[in-house]
Amino acid sequence: MTREGEVVSRTFARSVINSCVQLAYEHAQVMIEYPEKEWSVGELPEIKGGFQPSQLSEVVNHLHRIALKLRSKRFENGALRIDQTKLIFHLDPSNGAPVAFNTYINKESHRRVRVR
Known part of the structure; x- marks a missing residue:
């Protein structure tokens, strides 16, 4: 695949993905918003x-651009x-009734990763 996302060749094969880290959406979003951030141990x-x-x-960021x-x-x-607005309901733990709600904010990092 080129940097513009054009597929130049295809191969279908069995493969194994060996990830070096499991990032949360929040980590990826910070990397997109602040690509030069210096990460400290534990972040x-x-x-x-x-x-x-x-x-x-x-x-x-390379994958984000593509x-x-x-x-x-x-x-x-x-x-x-x-682009439908998603609502998040906060429930009362004692009876399960809704007590508040917020709108879900869909950020760029959420568009990069699909749930397994």
Whole structure:
């Protein structure tokens, strides 16, 4: 795949993904918003394989740029945009009745990762 998201070749094969870290959406979002951030020990989950936080941020931002281009192309080609407001309800633990609500804020990092 090129930097613009153009597929140049395909191969279908069995494979194993060996992740060096499991980032939360919040970690990825900070990397997108502040790509030059200096991460201190304990701010991220354990990183395996000798990788550094700056390398992870670089990869997250590279994938983010490609994803933005792919998303833009989908909409240019007529993809339907569904941005519905999601509500989060806070329930009373004693009886389960709703006591408050907030709107869910969908950030860029949420668009990069899909639930397994």
